[in-house]
Amino acid sequence: MQLLIVAVGHKMPTWIEQGFDEYAKRMPPELRIVLKEIRPEQRSSSRTAATVMQLEAARIEAALPKQCRIIALDERGKDWSTMQLADALTGWQREGGDVALLIGGADGLDPALKQRADMLLRVSSLTLPHGMVRVLLAEQLYRAWSITRNHPYHRV
Numbered sequence: 001m002q003l004l005i006v007a008v009g010h011k012m013p014t015w016i017e018q019g020f021d022e023y024a025k026r027m028p029p030e031l032r033i034v035l036k037e038i039r040p041e042q043r044s045s046s047r048t049a050a051t052v053m054q055l056e057a058a059r060i061e062a063a064l065p066k067q068c069r070i071i072a073l074d075e076r077g078k079d080w081s082t083m084q085l086a087d088a089l090t091g092w093q094r095e096g097g098d099v100a101l102l103i104g105g106a107d108g109l110d111p112a113l114k115q116r117a118d119m120l121l122r123v124s125s126l127t128l129p130h131g132m133v134r135v136l137l138a139e140q141l142y143r144a145w146s147i148t149r150n151h152p153y154h155r156v
């Protein structure tokens with residue numbers, strides 16, 4: 001099973017790339033975190049944010065496997081504790097299939113894409129920059145995995 005992070009945004013600063021890699025590389029081979037970067041659409045005065053999000057959504061859809069669970073990261077989503085994430089991870093592994101975690105660009109994720117997601121998840125009440133969300137998500141997935149394995153990384 002793979003955890004796909006499908007994230008709008010590329011050419012991230014080195015500190016984002018390093019932060020992400022730091023946690024992604026700690027995952028075991030049977031539960032890899034795979035990053036798929038989506039090139040952001042050009043912003044211009046003749047394009048509305050809705051148009052840009054629709055075009056980015058088409059790119060995100062094209063990057064998704066045929067069958068996968070979709071979790072859309074959104075600040076208006078459900079609040080999960082790390083323990084809840086760890087429980088969910090156990091369930092996802094039991095049920096099998098890939099899980100895609102979607103991170104939007106500067107304007108967010110297209111409403112239709114959020115509608116078709118299995119759930120919306122928020123990681124804070126604050127609006128975070130998309131680069132930071134991928135780092136935070138990688139750390140939380142690693143922490144959640146460490147909980148399922150009683151690994152000492154997570155202290156209660």
Ligand SMILES: C[S@@+](CC[C@H](N)C(=O)[O-])C[C@H]1O[C@@H](n2cnc3c(N)ncnc32)[C@H](O)[C@@H]1O
Nearest residue numbers: 073074075103104107108109122123124127128
């Ligand atoms: C700069 S934010 C976009 C903000 C946009 N105005 C909106 O309303 O969604 C870029 C992306 O980062 C993710 N993101 C930012 N803050 C988040 C949070 N607190 N919880 C979950 N995802 C977040 C979302 O996927 C969002 O689409």
